[in-house]
Amino acid sequence: MAAFRAGDLDAALRLLSDDVARVAPLETAGGPGELRGVREIMDNSGRLNAGYHIHAVDIGDPLVRGDQFAVRFAFDQSHLATSKRETAVKISLYTVADAAIVREEVYYHTPPHTPER
Numbered sequence: 001m002a003a004f005r006a007g008d009l010d011a012a013l014r015l016l017s018d019d020v021a022r023v024a025p026l027e028t029a030g031g032p033g034e035l036r037g038v039r040e041i042m043d044n045s046g047r048l049n050a051g052y053h054i055h056a057v058d059i060g061d062p063l064v065r066g067d068q069f070a071v072r073f074a075f076d077q078s079h080l081a082t083s084k085r086e087t088a089v090k091i092s093l094y095t096v097a098d099a100a101i102v103r104e105e106v107y108y109h110t111p112p113h114t115p116e117r
Helices: 009-013 038-049
Strands: 016-023 034-036 052-059 063-065 068-079 085-097 100-108
Touching (some): 016 038, 034 038
Parallel strands (some): 016 100
Antiparallel strands (some): 063 068
């Protein structure tokens, strides 16, 4: 979380396993619901955020239990097409194995905008 808070995406991505799984059915409407690998996850993130300006991200402290931890993210964002500013909130549950994050399960309080593929 320190790397995310510092805006060091490269350092954060180095903590992921090469074949990390991201389970986020609300983000992949009509798609598989599970993404595999850093490239596929980053491509999906770019697609989801293309229509938004992110002003800030509030990142909660990790809640740890065994080989898992959960983190709350709150995105202060504006939709570019409408200029509507909103806060989108999600919780990510991470699983760690062999000193790398191998799985992320995403739970939304605020459903994401899912543009056409």
